[in-house]
Amino acid sequence: MGMTISQKILAYHAGKKQVEAGELINCQVDVILGNDVTAPVAISEFGRLGLDKVYDPDSIVLVPDHFVPNKDIKSAEQAKVVRDFARRFGIKHYFDVGQMGIEHCLLPEQGLTLPGDLIIGADSHTCTYGALGAFATGVGSTDMAAAMATGKAWFKVPESIKLVYYGTLPKWVGGKDLILHTIGDIGVDGARYMSMEFTGEVIDGLSMDNRFTMANMAIEAGGKNGIIVPDDITLAYVRSRAQREYQLYKSDEDAQYVEVYEYDVSKLEPVVAFPHLPENTRPVSEATHVQIDQVVIGSCTNGRIEDLEMAATVLKGHKVHPELRVIILPGTQQIYLEAMRRGYIETFIEAGCAVSTPTCGPCLGGYMGILAKGEKSLSTTNRNFVGRMGHPESEVYLSSPAVAAASAITGHITSPQEVVR
Amino acid sequence: MRFTGKVYKFGNDIDTDAIIPARYLTTADPAELAQHCMEDADPSFPQKVQRGDIIVAGKNFGCGSSREHAPIAIQGAGVACVVASSFARIFYRNSVNIGLPILECEEAVQAIEEGDQIQVDLDKGEIVNLRTGETYQAVPFPEFMQHIIAQGGLIGYVQHNLDKK
Numbered sequence: 001m002g003m004t005i006s007q008k009i010l011a012y013h014a015g016k017k018q019v020e021a022g023e024l025i026n027c028q029v030d031v032i033l034g035n036d037v038t039a040p041v042a043i044s045e046f047g048r049l050g051l052d053k054v055y056d057p058d059s060i061v062l063v064p065d066h067f068v069p070n071k072d073i074k075s076a077e078q079a080k081v082v083r084d085f086a087r088r089f090g091i092k093h094y095f096d097v098g099q100m101g102i103e104h105c106l107l108p109e110q111g112l113t114l115p116g117d118l119i120i121g122a123d124s125h126t127c128t129y130g131a132l133g134a135f136a137t138g139v140g141s142t143d144m145a146a147a148m149a150t151g152k153a154w155f156k157v158p159e160s161i162k163l164v165y166y167g168t169l170p171k172w173v174g175g176k177d178l179i180l181h182t183i184g185d186i187g188v189d190g191a192r193y194m195s196m197e198f199t200g201e202v203i204d205g206l207s208m209d210n211r212f213t214m215a216n217m218a219i220e221a222g223g224k225n226g227i228i229v230p231d232d233i234t235l236a237y238v239r240s241r242a243q244r245e246y247q248l249y250k251s252d253e254d255a256q257y258v259e260v261y262e263y264d265v266s267k268l269e270p271v272v273a274f275p276h277l278p279e280n281t282r283p284v285s286e287a288t289h290v291q292i293d294q295v296v297i298g299s300c301t302n303g304r305i306e307d308l309e310m311a312a313t314v315l316k317g318h319k320v321h322p323e324l325r326v327i328i329l330p331g332t333q334q335i336y337l338e339a340m341r342r343g344y345i346e347t348f349i350e351a352g353c354a355v356s357t358p359t360c361g362p363c364l365g366g367y368m369g370i371l372a373k374g375e376k377s378l379s380t381t382n383r384n385f386v387g388r389m390g391h392p393e394s395e396v397y398l399s400s401p402a403v404a405a406a407s408a409i410t411g412h413i414t415s416p417q418e419v420v421r
Numbered sequence: 422m423r424f425t426g427k428v429y430k431f432g433n434d435i436d437t438d439a440i441i442p443a444r445y446l447t448t449a450d451p452a453e454l455a456q457h458c459m460e461d462a463d464p465s466f467p468q469k470v471q472r473g474d475i476i477v478a479g480k481n482f483g484c485g486s487s488r489e490h491a492p493i494a495i496q497g498a499g500v501a502c503v504v505a506s507s508f509a510r511i512f513y514r515n516s517v518n519i520g521l522p523i524l525e526c527e528e529a530v531q532a533i534e535e536g537d538q539i540q541v542d543l544d545k546g547e548i549v550n551l552r553t554g555e556t557y558q559a560v561p562f563p564e565f566m567q568h569i570i571a572q573g574g575l576i577g578y579v580q581h582n583l584d585k586k
Contacts, residue, residue: 024563024565037443037446037488037490038487038488038489040449041449041489041490041493044449045576048576048580049576049579049580049583066443066446067446067447072447074447074448075447078447121487122487122489123486123487124485124486124487124511126487138487138511139487139511139514139515140487140488140489140511140514140515140518140519141489141515142489142515142518142519142574142575142576143514143515143518143575145575145576146518146575146576146579149579149583150579150583154565156563188434188481188484189434189480189481189484189507189509192481192507192509192510193510219485219511222481222484222509222510224510277434364438364443364446364486365438365442365443365444366443366444366446383436383438383485383486385436385438385439385461385485386436386438386439386461386462387438387439387442387461388438388443392442392460392461392464
């Protein structure tokens with residue numbers, strides 16, 4: 001029987017020719033990721049094993065990014081636990097302030113995640129790397145600890161669903177709108193325990209940055225992983241960055257899918273997710289009544305150079321609405337530098353936006369843009385749960401950088417075509 | 422393993438931010454996390470929950486973040502077990518890995534009400550509502566996961582296998 005790309009990658013890493021959905025397997029992993037919130041718990045669990053070395057220091061990547069640069073004494077202590085561990089165990093892929101970025105922007109950029117890899121990360125948005133044709137999935141800290149000790153992790157081979165996108169993408173509609181529209185359709189548990197395979201002519205034409213955005217939010221539909229079969233666009237991204245071998249896999253013609261969803265994107269509008277679940281989606285034209293207090297542009301979902309380009313294109317020559325504040329967070333130092341060279345940072349500052357060093361901060365209500373009671377934020381991040389960005393009675397709306405930038409100018413949720421003519 | 426407890430009931434899609442908001446993730450101490458357990462879903466929960474109580478919830482419990490702090494907070498609050506229609510996969514994995522008992526049983530969730538006393542037999546996957554006398558059968562754990570649970574979680578399991586070598 002044929003296998004999906006996800007099953008092939010799992011089979012290879014389990015040392016098997018064939019795996020089937022539902023099978024429990026033990027796999028060798030290529031990359032093990034942790035951050036300043038999840039790694040300290042993993043490090044403490046790893047400590048219980050009493051080992052004096054990790055299985056493979058080069059497979060471990062540590063990126064303090066959630067509350068870093070340290071927001072308070074407690075987060076400073078957590079970051080220090082990670083730093084000390086990296087030094088003690090010779091972890092070369094450790095990225096401190098000045099080198100660090102938001103983990104899921106940073107790892108692909110540094111060539112640390114490659115096609116065909118099996119990647120686990122103690123962060124739910126680890127699924128981002130599926131955009132490269134890797135099997136990447138979020139796990140907990142204890143899984144991370146066990147993998148640091150043994151190089152292995154257990155998996156239940158997932159079933160797959162196929163999502164086919166066809167037609168022509170309208171202007172201002174991109175990866176964020178496609179994935180929000182999809183979650184709106186299948187729901188926040190529509191892909192629970194399953195692989196989401198994104199295919200079709202629209203995906204074939206999509207840039208890497210847009211593909212990362214889509215794979216990133218697979219978890220928001222409950223997916224175990226999101227994946228895109230690697231092609232020339234993937235290879236153009238990977239070739240100059242890879243420092244080791246990688247494998248290109250694709251799904252067999254007769255691979256089994258529990259469901260196939262087809263989306264004609266030609267008439268799609270930019271999409272906005274309303275509080276308090278990413279599945280509460282509406283076209284932007286049905287969201288224009290929502291007045292907002294804050295706009296956040298960045299995160300592992302939309303903190304890449306094309307996202308900033310989109311925001312800068314909309315904001316160029318405009319001013320931020322006086323009753324609203326805008327925070328922009330480039331995903332990595334390299335993205336920050338590139339945005340500066342291209343003049344985007346100047347555009348942002350001239351418009352009245354605050355531009356921050358990379359951090360996850362506001363996305364998860366950590367710091368750098370916390371909401372007060374009753375406030376509303378439009379954000380290019382990935383979750384709009386109750387209290388996600390601050391007070392339990394605040395509200396988060398999710399959109400693309402283009403919609404976020406247009407709304408920053410008007411003060412209410414706005415389609416970019418209303419602002420850029 | 423068998424326990425009896427009072428039920429606190431929650432709805433569908435209870436996310437990990439509701440179980441333990443990120444503003445408290447500057448610690449992994451179970452007692453500290455327990456003080457804010459389920460706070461954004463029910464602000465009074467940390468005060469009223471007693472050791473041995475049981476959480477019963479709808480579909481997709483624990484969706485969102487991979488934070489292990491979520492099952493740690495529930496465990497720290499003394500909750501004996503979580504019964505849900507379904508669990509988000511990372512939460513499910515984390516619970517198994519840290520040894521928090523969880524059971525999937527749609528039927529039980531439909532019938533059990535807030536404040537009911539229920540009895541859970543973890544080995545058999547059996548749930549009894551002591552108010553009505555009704556019995557429900559949960560989805561059993563695969564054998565491999567039972568091994569992990571028997572070793573007190575994944576670290577115990579890894580230790581056991583390292584010792585064997």
